[in-house]
Amino acid sequence: MTIAIQVKNLRKQYGEHEAVKGISFEVKKGELLAFLGANGAGKSTTIEILCTLLKKTSGTVNINGFTLDAKNDNADIRKSIGVVFQQSLLDERLTVYENIMHRGKTYGLTKTELTANYQFVSTYLHLEDIEKKKYGTLSGGQKRRADIARALIHKPQILFLDEPTTGLDPQTRQFVWQAIKKLQQETNMTIFLTTHYMEEAAVAHHVIVLKKGQIVAQGTPDALKTTYAYDQMTLVFQNEKDGEKWLLENELTYTEKQGIYTIKVDSTLHALTLLKKAEPLLVSFEVIKGTMDDVFIHIMEDGGAA
Numbered sequence: 633m634t635i636a637i638q639v640k641n642l643r644k645q646y647g648e649h650e651a652v653k654g655i656s657f658e659v660k661k662g663e664l665l666a667f668l669g670a671n672g673a674g675k676s677t678t679i680e681i682l683c684t685l686l687k688k689t690s691g692t693v694n695i696n697g698f699t700l701d702a703k704n705d706n707a708d709i710r711k712s713i714g715v716v717f718q719q720s721l722l723d724e725r726l727t728v729y730e731n732i733m734h735r736g737k738t739y740g741l742t743k744t745e746l747t748a749n750y751q752f753v754s755t756y757l758h759l760e761d762i763e764k765k766k767y768g769t770l771s772g773g774q775k776r777r778a779d780i781a782r783a784l785i786h787k788p789q790i791l792f793l794d795e796p797t798t799g800l801d802p803q804t805r806q807f808v809w810q811a812i813k814k815l816q817q818e819t820n821m822t823i824f825l826t827t828h829y830m831e832e833a834a835v836a837h838h839v840i841v842l843k844k845g846q847i848v849a850q851g852t853p854d855a856l857k858t859t860y861a862y863d864q865m866t867l868v869f870q871n872e873k874d875g876e877k878w879l880l881e882n883e884l885t886y887t888e889k890q891g892i893y894t895i896k897v898d899s900t901l902h903a904l905t906l907l908k909k910a911e912p913l914l915v916s917f918e919v920i921k922g923t924m925d926d927v928f929i930h931i932m933e934d935g936g937a938a
C-alpha cells in the first residue's frame with residue numbers, strides 16, 4: 633500500500649508554546665483520514681505545515697513522495713495537493729468560473745486541460761447554478777462548493793479540508809459532505825479532513841485524535857468504537873419491581889430514569905440473548921449502538937492511549 637502522507641516526530645513551537653508535540657502518523661493513498669481534536673488541539677497548525685504554509689520547528693514530513701524542505705518553496709508538494717481552509721481565498725469580485733479558471737492557470741494547465749478539469753470538478757460540486765455569479769454574492773454553502781472546486785482544479789492527489797462543513801446549515805452541510813464522499817469514493821483521492829462533526833469521522837477509513845498537540849488515539853472508526861464506546865440497551869418493564877429483580881439476578885448494573893432502565897451490552901447479540909430471557913417482563917426496549925460522539929467524549933475526558 634502506497635503511503636501518501638508520512639509524518640515523523642513533528643513539532644511546532646509558537647514562542648514558548650508548543651502547539652504540536654512530536655506527532656507521527658501515516659496516511660495511505662486513497663484513504664479518507666479524519667483528524668480530530670478539541671479547539672486548540674493543533675489540527676490547523678499541523679495541516680498548515682503539511683500544506684507548506686507554515687514552517688515546522690522539527691520533524692520530517694513526506695507528501696506524495698516529496699520531503700518537505702524548509703529551504704525551498706516545495707513546489708512539487710504544492711502541485712500535488714489541494715487545500716480548503718476555513719477562510720476563503722477566492723476573489724469576491726470575480727465569478728466562480730473566473731476564480732477557478734484563474735487558479736487553474738497558475739498551475740500552467742493548457743486550455744484543453746483546464747476545460748476538462750473544470751468539467752471534472754463541476755461533476756462533483758454542481759457549479760452550473762453558481763458559475764456565472766460573483767463569488768462575493770454567494771451564500772455560505774455556495775461559497776464552500778466554489779472553494780472546494782478551486783482546490784480541485786489541478787486534480788491534486790491529496791485534498792486537505794480544514795473543517796469544510798463548519799457553519800453550514802444541516803441541508804447544505806449534507807450536500808457538501810456527500811460531494812466530498814463521492815469524490816473520494818470515485819476518484820480514490822486521499823483526503824485529509826479536520827472536522828468537529830463525528831458523523832463525518834464515522835465514515836473515514838482512519839481516525840486520528842489529537843489532544844493538546846499529541847496523538848492520544850488512532851484507528852478505524854470501528855476499532856475506536858470498540859475501545860472507547862459501548863452499546864447500551866434501554867428496557868421498560870411491565871412491573872418495575874420484577875424488572876429490578878431480574879436485573880439483579882442476571883448481575884446487570886443499571887441506571888434508571890422515569891421507569892427506563894439502561895444497561896451496557898457487549899454487542900447487539902448480547903442484547904438479543906438478554907432480551908430472550910427478559911421478554912415476558914418487558915413492555916419495550918431499545919438497543920443503542922456506541923457512536924463516534926461517545927468515542928470523542930470518552931477520549932477527551934480520559935485522555936485515551938497514545
Ligand SMILES: Nc1ncnc2c1ncn2[C@@H]1O[C@H](COP(=O)(O)OP(=O)(O)OP(=O)(O)O)[C@@H](O)[C@H]1O
Nearest residue numbers: 646647649651669670671672673674675676677678
Ligand atoms: N500564530 C500563532 N501564534 C501563537 N499561538 C498560536 C498560533 N496559531 C495557533 N496557536 C496556538 O496553538 C494551539 C493550536 O492551535 P490550532 O489552531 O492549531 O488548533 P486547532 O486544533 O486547529 O483548533 P480549532 O479547532 O479551534 O481550529 C492553540 O493553543 C493556539 O492558541
